[in-house]
Each structure stands twice: as C-alpha cells, then as structure tokens.
Amino acid sequence: MTGAVMVIGGGIAGIQSALDLADSGFKVYLVEATPAIGGNMARLDKTFPTNDCSMCILSPKLVEAARHRNIELLTLAEVQGVTGSAGHFQIEVKQKARYVDATKCTGCGLCLAQCPTRNLPRFDVEQEPVIIDLQIKTLVDDLLAKHGTSPNAVIRVLQEVNVRLRYLPREVITYLDRTLDIPASRLYRLGTFYKSFSFIERGRHTISLCDGTACHIRGSARLIAELKRELKIDVGQTTPDRRFSLEIVRCLGCCSLAPVVKVDERIYGNVKSAEIAKILKDYPT
Numbered sequence: 001m002t003g004a005v006m007v008i009g010g011g012i013a014g015i016q017s018a019l020d021l022a023d024s025g026f027k028v029y030l031v032e033a034t035p036a037i038g039g040n041m042a043r044l045d046k047t048f049p050t051n052d053c054s055m056c057i058l059s060p061k062l063v064e065a066a067r068h069r070n071i072e073l074l075t076l077a078e079v080q081g082v083t084g085s086a087g088h089f090q091i092e093v094k095q096k097a098r099y100v101d102a103t104k105c106t107g108c109g110l111c112l113a114q115c116p117t118r119n120l121p122r123f124d125v126e127q128e129p130v131i132i133d134l135q136i137k138t139l140v141d142d143l144l145a146k147h148g149t150s151p152n153a154v155i156r157v158l159q160e161v162n163v164r165l166r167y168l169p170r171e172v173i174t175y176l177d178r179t180l181d182i183p184a185s186r187l188y189r190l191g192t193f194y195k196s197f198s199f200i201e202r203g204r205h206t207i208s209l210c211d212g213t214a215c216h217i218r219g220s221a222r223l224i225a226e227l228k229r230e231l232k233i234d235v236g237q238t239t240p241d242r243r244f245s246l247e248i249v250r251c252l253g254c255c256s257l258a259p260v261v262k263v264d265e266r267i268y269g270n271v272k273s274a275e276i277a278k279i280l281k282d283y284p285t
Contacts, residue, residue, distance in 0.1 A: 003026065003027070003087075004026060004027040004028070004029065005021050005026045005027070005028050005029070006028070006029045006030075006031060006079075006089075006091055007021070007028060007029070007030050007031065008031045008079055009031070009032065009039070010030055010031070010032030010034075010036075010037030010038065010039060010073075010075070011037075011038070011039025011040060011041065012038075012039055012041040012057075012058060012061070014030060014032070014037070014039070015030070015037060015038075015058075015061050015062070015065050016061065018030045018065060018068075018071050019061065019064060019065060019068065019071070021070075022068050022070035022071045023070075025070070026070065027070055027072070028070055028071045028072070029072050029074055029093075030065065030071055030072070030073050030074065031074045031077050031078075031079060031093060032073070032074070032075045032076075032077065033076070033077065033078050034075065034076070035075055035076055035098075036075060037062065037065065037073065037075065038058060038062060041054050041057075041058050042054070042055070042058060048212070048213060048251065048255075049213070049214075049255065074093060074095060076095060076096040076097075076098060077093050077094065077095040077096070078093070078094050078096075079091060079092070079093055080092040080093065080094050099111075130171065130174050130175050130178055131171060132171040132172070132174075132175050133171070136165070136169065136171065136172060137175065139161065139164065139165075140157065140161065140172060140175060140176070140179075143156075143157045143160050143161065144157060144179065144180075149179070149180055151180065151182055154176065154180060154182060154187070154190070155190060157176070158176075158187070158190060158191065158197065159196075162196065162197050162198065165201075166198070166201060166202040166203070166204070167198045167199060167200055167201045167202055168191050168197055168198065168199055170199070173187045173188065173191075195249075200238075201238070201242070202238055202245040203238045203239060203242050203243050203244045203245040204242060204243055204244075204283075205243065205244050205245070205263055205264055205283045206244075206245045206247065206263070206264060207227065207231075207244055207245065207246050207247070207261065207262070207263050208247050208248075208249045208252070208261070208262040208263075209223055209224055209227060209246070209247070209248055209249070209259075209260075209261055209262075210248075210249055210250070210251060210252045210254070210258070210259065210260045210261070210262070211224070211248050211249070211250065212249075212250050212251040212252075212255070212258075213255075214255040214258040215255075215258040215259040215260055217258070218258040218259045219259055219273075220258075220259045222273050223259055223261065223271060223273060223276065224248070225273075226273040226276045227246055227276055228246075230276055230277055230280060231244055231246060231280075233246055234246075235247065235248050243283070244280070244283070249262075252267065254267060254269060256269075257269025257270055258270075259271055261276075261279065263279065263282075263283065
C-alpha cells in the first residue's frame with residue numbers, strides 16, 4: 001500500500017513539498033486555509049537576491065499542482081484534529097462552503113456582482129452629518145475633480161490625501177463613503193492593506209530603516225537601537241513634536257548600500273551608528 005500524505009499550508013514550500021511527494025507516487029492532500037494556494041509569494045513583485053519575477057517562478061508550480069493526478073487541493077480548509085500514530089493518522093478537516101461550484105467556475109467574476117456580503121441592501125435611514133474641516137474638504141473635493149469619482153479612482157485620492165496630510169483622517173473616510181457611495185469598510189480595507197497608508201498622524205519626516213537580509217547582516221539592528229535612543233521613541237511611533245516617525249521596512253532595493261536608512265525620499269547608504277545624529281540634524285525643526 002502506497003499510503004497518503006497531507007501537506008498543511010499552500011505556500012511555495014507546501015506546493016513544492018506536495019509536488020515532490022506526488023512525483024514519488026504518494027497521494028497528497030494539500031490543505032490551505034485561504035481560497036487559493038500560492039501564499040505570500042503570490043503577493044511579491046520580485047525575489048531576493050536575484051530579483052527574479054516571483055510569479056514567473058510560482059505560476060508553473062500552481063498549474064502543475066492543480067493538474068497533478070496525485071494531488072487533491074483542499075482550499076478554504078482547516079485541520080480540526082489529528083489522531084492515531086505514525087503511519088496511521090486520522091485527520092479531521094473542516095472545509096468551508098464556497099457557494100460556487102468550483103468545477104464550473106471560469107473566473108468570469110459575475111459572482112462578485114451578486115455577492116451578498118459585498119452588496120448589502122442600504123435602507124433609507126437618517127445619517128448624521130459629516131463633520132470635516134473646510135480645508136480638508138476642499139482638498140478632497142479638488143482631488144475628486146482631478147481623478148474622478150469612480151471606485152477605481154479612490155486609491156489615488158487616498159494616496160494624495162495620505163501624502164499631504166501624512167495620514168488618513170477618519171472624517172475623510174466618512175466623507176468619501178458618503179460622496180462616492182463606497183462602504184467605509186472597503187476604504188478601511190484599502191488603507192490597512194497597503195503599508196504606505198496610515199490612520200495615525202505621522203511626523204513631518206518619515207524615517208524608514210531597512211531590515212532586509214542584506215541590511216540585517218550588515219548591522220541594521222544597531223541602527224535601530226541608535227535611532228530609538230536618539231528619538232526616544234519605539235518603532236511605529238512619532239516624536240512628541242511631530243518631527244519624526246520611525247518605521248521598519250523589509251527592502252528598499254539598495255542592497256549594495258546596506259545598511260540603508262531612508263528619510264522621506266532621501267537614501268543614506270553604508271550608515272554607521274555614529275552617523276545617525278548627523279543625519280537627524282539635516283532635518284531641523
């Protein structure tokens with residue numbers, strides 16, 4: 001008896017493991033909690049250190065895993081319990097309903113238009129008026145006139161508001177909700193998905209310290225400690241005078257200059273701990 005194997009997690013490592021086991025003759029159950037396999041690698045643009053396209057690496061493996069006769073995909077599924085012993089496990093898997101026949105799906109997207117969770121009925125109820133500063137309202141109205149009022153233009157409006165105000169005020173989200181008839185939940189979803197957005201007011205200058213592989217090896221941890229000491233704040237915080245905000249990023253694309261510190265749009269390469277105070281003096285109050 002050949003037996004079967006269960007791989008939990010449909011990221012790049014899980015997919016490759018499933019393919020290797022399936023090619024060896026095992027029946028493989030690939031369990032993934034999200035609606036599709038691919039994991040975080042499917043969200044990347046390039047891979048370190050070669051800068052190869054991540055989807056160029058991942059796509060052939062996705063197709064091969066989906067077509068392999070020895071692999072059964074269990075997406076939207078979670079392992080509930082494991083009993084038995086090595087060589088004879090019994091695993092209980094809970095698979096959530098898709099409400100769509102996956103065997104007939106062509107990827108047309110029509111189901112999204114009819115999705116009850118994205119198209120909730122709106123009742124005629126009296127809404128409280130939006131309280132928004134006149135200057136902020138004028139800024140948003142000018143951006144809407146520039147980019148349009150379609151749902152596709154909202155991300156550009158959010159980007160420019162975030163750059164000019166250094167964050168996304170709550171009243172802007174409410175105003176866009178009423179003006180564009182877009183649920184506030186969707187606007188908050190956009191704002192929390194992209195790291196460049198912030199719902200907390202940032203300082204006049206944003207310090208981004210790279211802690212990617214190259215910078216970490218070259219001593220970014222010492223720079224983090226020195227910045228915390230100089231600014232007297234932790235990562236993700238803003239100085240009381242609103243002068244600096246400190247954040248950690250994973251890659252700035254300047255690996256040859258590691259370790260790298262970025263202040264607003266200016267890049268400082270090969271930074272040493274002793275140079276941090278001098279860099280901060282370039283940005284007076």
